[in-house]
Amino acid sequence: MATAVEEKNDYRRRFEEIRSVENLRDVLVEEVLAKLSVVTSQLDAVTTERAREVSVLEADLESEKEARRGWQDKAASFRQRLLGMVFHEDFVSRGLQGGYDAADKFVGKVREHLSSLSPPFEDAKTVPIMVKAFANRSGLAHAYAGNKKVVPPISINHFWIGFSRRYPLVDFVDVGLGKEEADNKLREVLAIYIGNPQCQHMLLGCCNDAGYVPVLRPYVAQASISERITLLSAGPVQAVMENLGFRITPIFEPLFISRPPLRAPPSNLPGENGSQSVKVTQPIVDSILASSSSSSSPVPEKPVKNxxxxxxxxxxxxxxxxxxxxxxxxxxxxxxxxxxxxxxxxxxxxxxxxxxxxxxxxxxxxxxxxxxxxxxxxxxxxxxxxxxxxxxxxxxxxxxxxxx
Incomplete structure (x- = not known):
């Protein structure tokens, strides 16, 4: 039989074995925890980097969306102006003769409108009419690209010539490429002739272009000027233009291509030579300015001696x-x-x-x-x-x- 000493030593040995296992367990736990801490830190770093990359990508995506919306707005604005007032292809396709006919009908509509005013112009049938059209001729073909009747460039050129030749005071001016080229000319003409006492009436074809609102707004409260302005339309009129309160006439619509209305881009807005002027604006035929003097033939002014x-x-x-x-x-x-x-x-x-x-x-x-x-x-x-x-x-x- 084992002696008491032997039993005591056996217990101590077995206890040491158990404690050794526990130490090994503690070491293992510490190693696992240390490894877990490293992995967690790495995971956090990766997660943070991925989150940053996602944030950058989301910002880039939003920026691209904004840019796309901006281009869409610009495209909508361009299409809105492009489809505003374009001479009917029946005129343009007939070249020179079509230009003659378009000029005849346009001037005829001016006289018709003058006769309809209250009081009417007594000399509406004989008063000289001056017409100036400012446009980018090279871009005119794009206006007819979607039509069933193909209009070749040579017909457009001949139409342009015919419209200009029909009357001595009728001109079609090619201003070339440039968004504001024709607009700048029309603004200058309007500013110069609006104060001329011989300028009795103006017809402005800009109902499709809200960009003219700031140009026209100063004249709204001036009755002596606003009464001499008529806006001519060739389709739907933009609300911001209509809200100005000027007289609007649709009698010129048969001369231009009828197109469905386009939604105008968002806006922060609430809500020209000679006796009579007509301005028709679009980037294809950006503008037509027609003016007439109050006599049956031009009479030179006699300057005051002093x-x-x-x-x-x-x-x-x-x-x-x-x-x-x-x-x-x-x-x-x-x-x-x-x-x-x-x-x-x-x-x-x-x-x-x-x-x-x-x-x-x-x-x-x-x-x-x-x-x-x-x-x-x-x-x-x-x-x-x-x-x-x-x-x-x-x-x-x-x-x-x-x-x-």
């Missing part, structure tokens, strides 16, 4: 045009103002506007004091070019340009 008082142009140190200093008697200003004299007739040249409501019977030329008093009154109205952000280079402009 109209030289309007010259020369004065500019300040930074090149901005300013008004010539005038020394006037305020009592004389009040007296001359009550006479309701025609500014143009007494300051510049014969008034050729038959419908002018101001007086023309007072003797001419005015005395120097009367002249400056009337000029002082006229300058209370700001120059129309200046209102439209255009530099006035007319050395006989009689309206205001700013303080001395």
């Amino acid at each position: 109209c030289g008082r309007l010259r020369p142009i004065i500019r300040n140190g930074v090149g901005k045009r300013i008004d010539k200093p005038l020394s006037v008697d305020q009592k004389l200003v009040q007296t001359i103002s009550k006479r309701n004299l025609c500014y143009w007739h007494y300051l510049r040249a014969d008034c050729m506007t038959a419908s002018c409501s101001r007086k023309h019977e007072y003797p001419r030329p005015l005395s120097p004091g009367e002249y400056d008093a009337l000029w002082h009154v006229a300058r209370q109205g700001m120059c129309y070019r200046l209102r439209n952000g255009v530099d006035c280079t007319d050395d006989q402009c009689l309206y205001g340009h700013g303080l001395v």
Whole structure:
């Protein structure tokens, strides 16, 4: 039998074995935990990197979406303008003769509209009409690309020539490529002639282009100008244009291709030469400006003898045009103002506007004091070019340009 000592030693040995196993278990647990910590850290790093990459990709995707939406808006805007007012292919396909016919019908529609006004133009059937069309001729073929009737480029060129040749005052001007080329010409023409007292009425074909809203908005509150403006349409009218409140006529629609309306791109907006003007805007035939004088044939103006008082142009140190200093008697200003004299007739040249409501019977030329008093009154109205952000280079402009 084992002695007590032997049993004690046996217990101690077996205990040491058990404790050794436990130590090995603790070491194993520590190794596993250490390994798990490393793997977890690596996983966290990978997850963080993947999340960053996903975030970058999502940002890139959103940027691409925004860019695509931007191009879609631009494309929609371009299509909206492209399909706005394009002469019917029945005219263009017939080349030279089609150009003649289009000019005849267009001028005829102008006269028809003048006769429909209240009061109507008494000389609507004889008044000279001036038409200027600004366009990118090389792009005109794209307007007819989707039509069943193919219009060859040679027919387009001949149509262009025929339209220009039909009348001495009718021109089709090729401004070439460039989104704003024709628009800039029309804005300048509008700014220059809107203040001409011979300009009795203007027809503007820009209902399809909301870009003209800022150009036209300054004239809305000026009854003397807004009454002389008619917007002509060739299909659906954009709401922002309609909300301006100008007269709108659809009588020109038979001359142009009828197309379904396109949704205009989002907008932050709420809601021209001679006696009469017509402007038709589209990037194909970007614009047509027709104007007429108030007499049956052009009559040259007879300058007032002392109209030289309007010259020369004065500019300040930074090149901005300013008004010539005038020394006037305020009592004389009040007296001359009550006479309701025609500014143009007494300051510049014969008034050729038959419908002018101001007086023309007072003797001419005015005395120097009367002249400056009337000029002082006229300058209370700001120059129309200046209102439209255009530099006035007319050395006989009689309206205001700013303080001395």
